[in-house]
Structures are given as structure tokens and as C-alpha cells.
Amino acid sequence: MPSPLFSSLDTLPTVPAPAEMTVRSRQRTKVSQAESGRILSRSYGGQYYEVALRYNPMKRSDAAPLIAFLQSREGRNSIFKVEITGFAATTGSNVANFANVDDDTKLHLIAETDPTTVLTPSPRFTGAILFTDQVFMRASLERDVQEISLARTGLIGLRIDLVERL
Numbered sequence: 001m002p003s004p005l006f007s008s009l010d011t012l013p014t015v016p017a018p019a020e021m022t023v024r025s026r027q028r029t030k031v032s033q034a035e036s037g038r039i040l041s042r043s044y045g046g047q048y049y050e051v052a053l054r055y056n057p058m059k060r061s062d063a064a065p066l067i068a069f070l071q072s073r074e075g076r077n078s079i080f081k082v083e084i085t086g087f088a089a090t091t092g093s094n095v096a097n098f099a100n101v102d103d104d105t106k107l108h109l110i111a112e113t114d115p116t117t118v119l120t121p122s123p124r125f126t127g128a129i130l131f132t133d134q135v136f137m138r139a140s141l142e143r144d145v146q147e148i149s150l151a152r153t154g155l156i157g158l159r160i161d162l163v164e165r166l
Contacts, residue, residue: 005105006136009081012160013065018053023084025049025109048164049107049137051082057155066158067148075144079165081136102129105138107164138165 028046033039055066073080084098084107099108110132142161149157 004102006081006100006138009079009136009138010069011136012080012082012139013069014083015065016055016058016062018160019056020052020054021084022052022054023049024051048166050142050164051084051137051139051162053082053160053162055158055160057151057153057157060154060156063148063156063158066160067156070141070146070160073141076140076142079138079140082139082162084135084137097132098135100131100135102131106166107135107137137162139163140165 026048027043029041029043031039031041055063069080072078095110097110099110100106101108139162142163146160151157
């Protein structure tokens, strides 16, 4: 059961399924390096995820639902949800699994064996309901341009770059 905060958002089609999902965590940090080699860094808050979905070459008819969905998004203007559940090898409250919490739409990563106390990158949640069986990321397209490649064989190649919208 997903968090109820995601119920009003359109969902990126899950068929066809991506062949590969790359998840990047972005931490906001300023870094400067002196000529002596000394490095100074400072975190100035905020964390979000970027997700790249790569699909195997497919027939035009198989790609049609994805292409139609992407065109309806109006570039980066639209917010939708993307299922992240299939990324984890196991479901449940295991370390390194993704999770949603009932009172926000941030994607969280379970960082300790007791997920009710430590989720990253969030503060400690007390009494929150944790959703781990069907996990979503609130997302938009990373760029206004989406590239769809058509091979000589007639197969379509597709990669979708997404950014978490908080």
C-alpha cells in the first residue's frame, strides 16, 4: 500500500519496465580548494534524488505508452510519480531499501536496522507510518528535451532522466 499523499499524481507507465535504473543522491555542498591543496567544504542543506531509466530497444507499439506519457508532461512543468519498488532486491524495512513516510512525499533511504528511527536524508520520525512495499518518487523530467532514438531496425531506444520534486 503506497502513501496516500501520492494518490492524486499520474504514474509513469510501468509497462514496459526499464531494463536499468540508476539512482543518484544529490547533496548540496560548496567546496573550495586553496593553492596549498587544502580543501574546505560546507553543506548548505538539501538533498534530492535523480533517477535515470534506460529501456531495452523496443517496438514502436511497445514504446507508445511511454512516449505519450512523456509528451503529456510539458517538459519539466508537470509532476508525476515513479515507482521505485523494483529497485530493491527485497521489500520491507531493510537497510538500503527505499521507503515513503505517510506525512511527506520525500523519497527516503533506510540507513539503519531500525527504520522507524533513522531514515536518510530526513530527521528522525517518531510514530510515522513507513511504506516499503510500493515506493514512489515524486518526480518531473530533468530537462525540457526528451530524446527518443529510432534504429535502422525500427526499434526505439529510450532513456528517461528524472529529478525528485520536493
